[in-house]
Amino acid sequence: MQLQVAIDRVSLEKAVSLAKQLDGVVPIIEMGTSLVKDYGFDGMVAMRKAINHSKLLIDLKTIDEGQYEFEQGFKAQADLLTVMGASSKATLDTTYETAENASGTMMIDLLEIDDAKIKLISNYPNAVYLLHHSVDRADHIDVEQAVTDFTNQLPQVKHVAVAGGLDLQAVKQLAKQGKTEIVIVGSKIIKSPDIIKSAKEFMEAIQ
Amino acid sequence: MQLQVAIDRVSLEKAVSLAKQLDGVVPIIEMGTSLVKDYGFDGMVAMRKAINHSKLLIDLKTIDEGQYEFEQGFKAQADLLTVMGASSKATLDTTYETAENASGTMMIDLLEIDDAKIKLISNYPNAVYLLHHSVDRADHIDVEQAVTDFTNQLPQVKHVAVAGGLDLQAVKQLAKQGKTEIVIVGSKIIKSPDIIKSAKEFMEAIQ
Structure with a gap:
């Protein structure tokens, strides 16, 4: 199992500093959606430059204009990009093809979609399917179940x-x-007093 | 009926130039999602500075982290912001409250959601409900119907x-x-040889 650490809602300077610290410590570093919408393509490039050993996932949360967004994400040399399962099948077909052509990976965020839709989009063999519980929801789920x-x-x-x-x-x-x-952890690591210590604890937990 | 012209997939320089030309010619100018993800918050501020007479809609397409994204959008002084109908009810509650507090408008993008979900989220009195046909889909719909x-x-x-x-x-x-x-037009205006002439034709068509 691989640990992905998500960086969100900090300045780009801070995000780059965090990425440099986590580089090589965890297998995947995520540039969160907040950073994408705050810092755009230049922010993606800055994050890529900060990371030499880990993989970079950019949480684009694409829901339309699949080809354009994925081409931009892979132009920034992301290893993995996200698309919403709530997108049309046509958008998902497009992002999958773009990811395959770029030798990158598409992660499908299954946030808030029902079983029928999940079944409809379950046949992308190289895609990663992300079971995602919204941070805006107050209720909790049994993740193992x-x-x-x-x-x-x-x-x-x-x-x-x-x-x-x-x-x-x-x-x-x-x-x-x-x-x-892949298991994705954000604030539990990023907001801890010692980020590297915390990341290492999570890494040990999954061995 | 108000005309909203969407600007997408151009350089920020070009987008600002287009916005300046359209300012006051059409009631609402849209900064498309591609510009948000390419140019981030600074891009939003640049678009806002270019527009003095028209309203600015920023097509954030928020689907999670509703409060943060909407606060950023209104900090950039957008008049209208978009959230996906595919978001959780909790996200929509949050973005609606944030929009109301900022005296701004929430537009709910109904892309790819079913009737049951639409009904569930139909009780935000000041929200604008956007019937949206994905640009990635090849099929067409009868919009009037x-x-x-x-x-x-x-x-x-x-x-x-x-x-x-x-x-x-x-x-x-x-x-x-x-x-x-509100009727939203993108490439039919933005990709025409004479953008202002085209925008005026659309404006006349809706009188």
């Missing part, structure tokens, strides 16, 4: 990621369960 | 907008029908 339900329902999906308020305990459970490929 | 169906189904919705591949003929039909408050 959510992963079990998802993989039972869609055995054709080979790559599963999980995000949304995960703490060390939840990450340990997912690692033990062994069905999740 | 779509507006009729929508307003019949949800009489509590007072503000309707329409977007997605609209030409002069479609805009004329919507104006005659009298049920649409």
